Amino acid sequence: MWHRLPCPEDGRVTEIIAGLYMSPLELLALLGAVGLVVARWLPPAARPYVTNAAVAVLVASTLTLGVVGIRWQMLPVLAGAAVTLPFALVPLLRRRTGRPARRAQWWLALPGSAACLGLLATGPVAAWAFPVPVFPEPSGSFAVGTRVMQWTDPHRPETFTADPDDRRTVVVQLWYPAQKSPAGARRAQYLGRTEQEARTVSDALVRQVGLPGFLVDGVPRARTQAVFNAPVADGGGRFPIVLFSPGSGGVRTQNTAWAEELASHGYVVVGLDHPYDSAAVLLTDGRTINTKTDSTGDRDKDDKLAADWTAVRAADLSFVLTQLDRLDRGEIAGPLTGRLDTSRAAATGHSMGGAAALQAARQDRRFDAVIDLDGYPHGPTSPSLQQPTLALTQAITPATDPRYLPRLTEALQLNTATSYRLTTPGAAHLTFMDGPLYLPPVPSIVGSLGRIHSPHVVAAATLAFLDTTLRHEPGDLAGVLSAYGSLSIHPPDNSR
Template sequence: MSVIDAVVLFASVALAITLVAAPRIGRRVAPFALPVLIIGALLLWVLEGYWHWWPLYPLLALMFAFVVTDVAGTRRRAWFRAGIGVLAAVSILPWTVPPSPELPAPTGPYAVGSEIFRWVDERRPEPVTAAEDRRNVVVQAWYPTELTSGRQWVYLDGQDSLPSRVSGIPGFLLSDTIIDTHATADVPVSPAREHWPVVLFSPGYGAPRAFYSGLIADLASRGFVVLAIDHPYESAVTELADGTVATTVENIAADDPDAIRYMTERLETRTADLRFVLDQLARPEVIGPLAGHVDLGNATAIGHSLGGAAALSALAADPRLTAAANLDGTLYGDLPERALDRPVLLLESDHEVTGHSQRYLDGNRGVLERLRAPGFRYEFGDADHFGFTDVPRFLAAPVRFVVTRFAGGSRPAADTQRTANDILTPFLLGRTTEVAAAAADHAGVTGGPVPR
């Protein structure tokens, strides 16, 4: 919420309260205040176009009618005042669901550039749709740059064709939302170094890549080329290479009530997606501004939730990856029994807050016990599962405060993301001896290197 948003909204509500509680005073003040508020509200509509402010306009209209007309009769005055009171209450809704969530600014020394690639893997059929469809993989690259262009990609793919819900968030809350990702398009990769380390990022089940923009932009500002991957027909919304907007398609068989087989299949598809992205990075003609600037000898994978499992699965399957980090991901298939031979990092939300399943606990324990390389595990006290994402930013700060007091997870998402990146940075650069010190700099973080 900007300053002008707050001033217009709260001044309008204050005038409404005055008209309801002290109508004589309100009717004296209104002739001076209403014109200013109406002009401010129209400016909001023209400049920002937020549908979130719609209750404000009937409220101003009703207050105007109440002031300029001679409302005779006790009952009619009561109805006017009741209507003003109801609309004033409804007008406060944008205070709980902000029209434009504000993502934390990146903390690294570089500005951030961004480019979107919509690739088709001609070798693989799309497992969800007709056999003749080829597998699409949508990737948004975030990279260090020295320049800004003023042009951004929209936050979500398919902005004009969103489903009714996007990972649990009502689609209408996102349909006309302008979010500053702190990354601009049409800018070159920073020449500060010839080649930059590469990080593949896989999101949580059903979550679009956009929901991790805060974490990813910050990581890119620290000197990484981060490739955030959308997995079509599993992500809530993805625009394919031909312009088709794909949404989540769940085909869970009746004899798979816990969706274990289904999730294992999704993990296998994601693993192939990540390996395909590595293939594409070796083709300069398809990677736009990244050509000649990526260090394929220093490629790692990270992910959140199912994406974390995908990162470990890709590490197990592809020797081109040098390390992988799992952020709160439950493992499926035979992954818990694999003996991985390159470094692994497990970052976890608070166990009591999130309530991790037994499958999660057993699977990650199995991987770390069998690990034949340096391993680390850290738990973030008071962080919940969604703290690694932008999702908490879709609630205004006062509402987040109240929710966390009842549901737990009082560690702010911005702090969770910054803490995660402080630990991830040395790990992804191969400086494993610095990981423990990075974790020790943050209060409420427990854990450490895994005994070998």
Template sequence: MRFWEIGFIIVNFVLLAWILFTETGRKRWSIIAMTVAYCLLIVQLTVEGYRWQMIPAYFSPVILTVCFLLKIRKINVRNWLQITVKTLLLCIYLSVAVALPTIMPMFSLPKPNGPFMVGTTLFYWVDHQREQPYTKDPRDRRELMVQIYYPAGDEGEGNREPYLRNAREVGKGLEGDLSIPAFTFSHLDSVKTNAFTEARISNAEKQYPVLLFSHGFNGFRNQNTFEVEELASQGYIVICIDHAYNAAATVYPDGRTAYFQSTNITGFSDGDRHIQLWKDDVAFVLDQVEKLNRGGLDDRFKGKIDTSRIGMFGHSYGGATAAQMLAEDSRINAAIDMDGTLYGAKIKESGIGKPFLLMSAEMSEDDSDEFSIEEKHRKKCALAGGGMSLIIPNTDHTSFSDFHLMSPLLRSPGEDPRYVHRIINEFSLAFFDLYVKQGGNISALEKLSEKYPEVNFKVN
């Protein structure tokens, strides 16, 4: 919980307990207590803003007022039944008031460790060469929202980017998949990231290498902010893609929203066919990045992008897309697949032939025998010839995203999401420094293997 939320709850419940259980008290002190309660409410709402999880706590000044009006302060201390009932009711109310903001907290993202501040900007790009397969009008083109995080030279106007610009729409898109009401995500537009909106790109280096990020089905471009900000702070331009109609929600500049539409992927044949759409999205974005570097789209990035040093990473289906792009597009030098089933064209048994790291969760989400056999074969092929792999203990499929910061109810037993994120960040950075930035060495990965022996890091 935030500072003023904690103070508001503590002070108001102390005052409520005082009114309920003190034998005597002057009217003047009761009025002062209510004044303090309402003032704290106003301060909290003004400084930190409203969120629905605090509704039970917001009622505490009202209860104070009712208690005063009914004059229930004057109780018989010898009436133990009365005292017990009041104590029980107070404890239940306090538990509810504290529980809601605790299980759906205003979480904070880890501070990036790199030497750069982080800036971010949003682009709306239309691929006029491709139809939009999810709409009925054949004239519709494929429209993408792309958010770029980059090393910043200053804080710009000092405005920190919200975690989600369109929390209501994304919440609605997530509702069906997570079986959580959409309104529970409404506070995510009040969570602040470490990135500064529209900040100036740093001139500390002549050019910066590029990393592309692809989310999973019904994910969203910001779902790995913990990782994206760290990589940007370390000197990478990170480009995050919303795969429209396969993301939870993609909101376009004119207000239209492309909500998630089911793809009915029930096996490898469906997943293998559908991935072409995502690969085409990534290829188009790569084309746009080249234009961006030439100054045709945004002059601030002109000449700042090193298009000879490009990597990609993704979660779930986005991880499979990263592996496919690594195998098929010469512009991608290295890739990380975070717990993504390897859909797409089958990889040669000799391997991809370029640096590839497969991060896996301890708890597999697919356990059918037929699926497992095929998946194991595909992993074996992808990792052949020098591919790398690791398994992080106490994790499930969504551990490789920000989701487990949003609520402790989403976490795996025994999982510390910040520890898991630290492992992901350190291995990702060492891998990309070696194979994309081309300034690291294999010893950095070996040292991480010694630092985190539980992850079972392997080079095939």
């Protein structure tokens, strides 16, 4: 199976094998290196031809990779080739000068050949474990456009700084139904508007988790399925709104695959960067704001801090919904004027963003539905929710915070509208974001659903819920959701 992947350096398109996550150039370099090792064990008449062909393929592909950019995953392959090359060439050179070719006895050469093959195998394994993410093709009828906007709330001071004149600023990215772009149109960069911004954000994210940055250097190279600033889809219809708050330290683009899938089905998804909370937020004035939301290690203090940060995020969601309403009315210039249906809006989020979505919906009745992607409900549980709510969770295990399920259940049971909790077998906390597309497929990290199935499950379940609650489409919502895991339904308590 082949995917088409834009080359990060010049926008040209190359092909990448889905299983190995290696480009044809990388695969050729690998095959050339393997050919050098294998030639030693071929019949004497075939050795010169195989060696010469392998050297030619290896040199040509390596030189080309040097121009377009060599990934660190290829370094073991090149190292193995460098070790093998002298042993492969020296016998050929001796033969050409008329001297007898000397080769080590097979029992001496075997361990060296095995070691080199092991080194060469490290390259494909590393490319598979830490790939350039390939974003799934959206399944809806619309192409997807995206654009970034920055808004400042003049009525709300920035609580993370001591400057009394500083006002809260948020950066948002919109994914929306778009006209089909011309063939070869450059796809949007992942994690940022430019590759430099993407690298800044990627570096900030890996610093948070303590990973060496080079391990995920393929992530800022990736391109998504959307096109920046593509024309809005034809027709006079207005699109429902889905606001999204990322996890703690997360960024607006962390659920891009999910956002593109929803947009292809006729929704406008709006992802938020929360300055001083998100790992890195790049503002239009050139500033980069890094996170200040560090935990203290004290549970009580951290609970209080998390509740405070959640409240800020909830206020950000309400502010952005107001701005979208202004954008729809033409008070803010933009191509989506007259196309946004802010009377059909959902508050959604992952992890702490899910808690922010719950809190925003409690405080702002303009939100008509809520989706919590594995988020612990920080902050007060009152007033009660009054909107249909979907909570997607990973399986509850002994390692799960024992307060999580009771706290979430309380919030759902107090809801005056129907709530659903869908526990997805095989899911982990990072299943509900883009992590499975570029992190090692370790079940404890990204779950066991796989790189292709993980985004499909999350998008399909949330789409079914949104179609029912925002578009009021008929159907068996409980039956659809049950296909993706264990479903608990909390009907409203009419006695309240």
